[in-house]
Amino acid sequence: MMRILILMCCFVAGGTNRVITTCTAEACLTLHLEEKHFEKALEDCVNTGGNLVTMRNENELQSIKSVLSAAEEHNIRNSKVWIGLELLKSNCTDFTKELRGFRWTSEPTDSKYSNWNKKPLSTCTEKRCVSISLEDGLGWSDGSCRERAFYICKFRFKGMCKPIVLEKTSSVTYNVPFLDEPLNPNERLAMLPHGTWAEIQCGRSENAEYFAPVCNNINGNFGWTNSERVCARNRSCKRKNGGCDHFCFDTPGEGVRCKCREHYYLMDDNVSCALKNNCESSPCESKCIPTATGFSCTCAEGFHLAEDKVSCVDINECQQHTCGEHRCQNTPGSYFCECKPGFRLVAGKCEDVDECTEPRCQQGCLNSQGSFSCYCHAGYSSSLNDSRTCVDIDECIQRPCEDICLNTLGSFKCSCRENFILARNGISCVPVPTEKPQSTQSPDNREAFITKLGHLPVTFGPTTIKTPALNNTNSKTDSSKRKESFLESYWILVCVLGSVIPLIAIIVLMSVFVTYRLKSSRKAALKNATADNYCWVSSGLDKVQKKSSIQLND
Known part of the structure; x- marks a missing residue:
């Protein structure tokens, strides 16, 4: 990089x-x-x-x-x-x-x-x-x-130039090609692009000199044109090394003189030093990089330097399992992957294709690595000829209804013959209820008894109370309504018992009175009878005495 x-x-x-x-x-x-x-x-x-x-x-x-x-x-x-x-x-x-x-x-x-x-x-x-x-x-x-x-x-830009070094008594203004206005003297760039021209004033007196050097390509390196004459007499090695890149020497009457280190040469501006191009006759197969002591060879991307440090050898990226489980094809300096079905090449790598983002299945789609599968909703099944297509299941074949079955898309519907209606389970059939519903045996004997009482007229004093009939046909009545009906029946039962108990008491009293009168009549009849009316009744002792006398005579 x-x-x-x-x-x-x-x-x-x-x-x-x-x-x-x-x-x-x-x-x-x-x-x-x-x-x-x-x-x-x-x-x-x-x-x-x-x-x-x-x-x-x-x-x-x-x-x-x-x-x-x-x-x-x-x-x-x-x-x-x-x-x-x-x-x-x-x-x-x-x-x-x-x-x-x-x-x-x-x-x-x-x-x-x-x-x-x-x-x-x-x-x-x-x-x-x-x-x-x-x-x-x-x-x-x-x-x-x-x-x-x-x-x-x-x-x-093709290249860049360093700023011009001047004494305090001199000034410079730069005009860069991409700005409409020149840079302010107090605003500097460390490098100036090719095409920049400078306005230089050497000295502040009436004898001041003016120069307009340009940043340009000079023998393969970029520097300022005519810079060797730019305020040379006013420069000094004591200030910013006289503008020299490497070594600076003060020359009496001529200003400063610059010199470069080994393996570098002085450019035409007499202040800049450039590295000698040692790669002009290098044996490098690919690239040559000049160094301070010579050069070094490098290779392009996808290659590495051979043992001779000059030649380049291709890198086999496929040996590094770059494509993973997919097939890899090596090429000079590069490679490419051949993706398996269900994958596609993205930025040199094989990535799974989400087939479910496309209309592949008629109903449900489930993506998987390198593939996908279709499924059908409830009431449908996959077609024998095409697993992506869903066909309706005829549930009526299994006879789910008690009477009549009608198949629909993804489901079915039950119905009943005349005089029958569909039960709450949606499958069974029950008779149509008549206007006078017959009472049926309820699991709750107390509720059945109250229901029967509700159909009878009850008299209590001069008022006749007729209880409303309870509806026992609906076994799933709301709990609050059942409680209210039970309380109503309970009070009716109290009223009935309040009328029956006095009646039973009267009947008992009348029975006791009649029995008492009969007993009194018998006692009166026995009291009125006289002695003349009595008859002798043997007590059985005479028979015993008579039997004893007979035995003695014998």
Whole structure:
């Protein structure tokens, strides 16, 4: 990974626009703190020679983070910032790709790197644009391109130049290509891009000299044109090393003289030192990196350096089980996976396809790794010819009803013949109740007895009370109504008993009176009888005496 050094930030105010600029070794970024539509932000970046910022790798992410972090004092942590990623109206969201069908507004339009904060909207008819924020950790979020947000422009340059070192009596103003106004003398960048021109004034007297050097490519390295004459007499090694990269020497009458360390050479500006290009005749098969003592060879991604430190050997990623249980095909510098049925390739990996998100089953669907299965709802069964299709079950074949059965989709319905109705269980049939319901034997004898009493007229004094008939046909009467009916019957029973008991008492008294009169009549008849009316009745003793005398005579 290429290491990027964030060099310096400056704040530029111009009219109502606020711009925060950061330059790296490769490019400059400008954060515009003015909310605009996506198209207007893109247009502004292009018109100044740049483009909306991209985030194709981790290095670019860190560069953007540095720009936003430098602007936190402006309370932008929760603010949305446009980046150059969009989904055109004619394209559809594609979740099998890293960019989900989106593309960058500058070349290359595609990349394998992504940093989605949330799943983008699935659409084929709406243009969508991507924004980031520090609050979301610079994660990507899609939204309507008509919304307003801050934006970051990126300006790529062929090279960068160091600032010019001058004495206090001199001054310099820089004009960078992507800003309408020059940088303030008090606002500096540690590196200035190719194409920047400087306005230099050497000295403050009437004899002051003026120079306008430009940052340009000088023999493969970038430096300031005509810099050897820029205020050379006013420089001194005591101030910032005279502007020299390595060694500085004070020369009487000529100012300073710079010199470079071993393996470096002095550039045309006479102050900058560049590493000698030791890779011009290197034997490296792939890449050569110049070092302070020579060079070193490196290989492209997917290859590693051979034992000779010059050649490159392909890495067989399939030996690392990169594709898991799926088939792996190695290629020079890369590989690809052949996914099993039920899986698809997403970002180089095989992921399960959720078939249940598609209309595969007529009723229920159950997803599994690499496959799926269909099931039917109650009252249906899978078709013999197609397991995805459900057919109705004819429940009437099993004769679930007592009388008539009618099959319906997913269920059935019972009915009864004439003079019968369907019972509460929805299956049995009972006779239609008549107008004078016959009393039936109730499990509760007390309730049955009260019911019978309710059908009889009861007299109590001059008033006749006729109890209302109790309905015993419904065995599932509400408990509160049964309690009320029982209390009513209880009081009727009390009234009945209150009438019957006195009647029984009278009958008993009359019976006692009649019996007493009969006994009195008998006693009176016996009392009126005389002695003449008596007859002799043998007591049985004479028979005994007579029998004894006979025995004596014998």
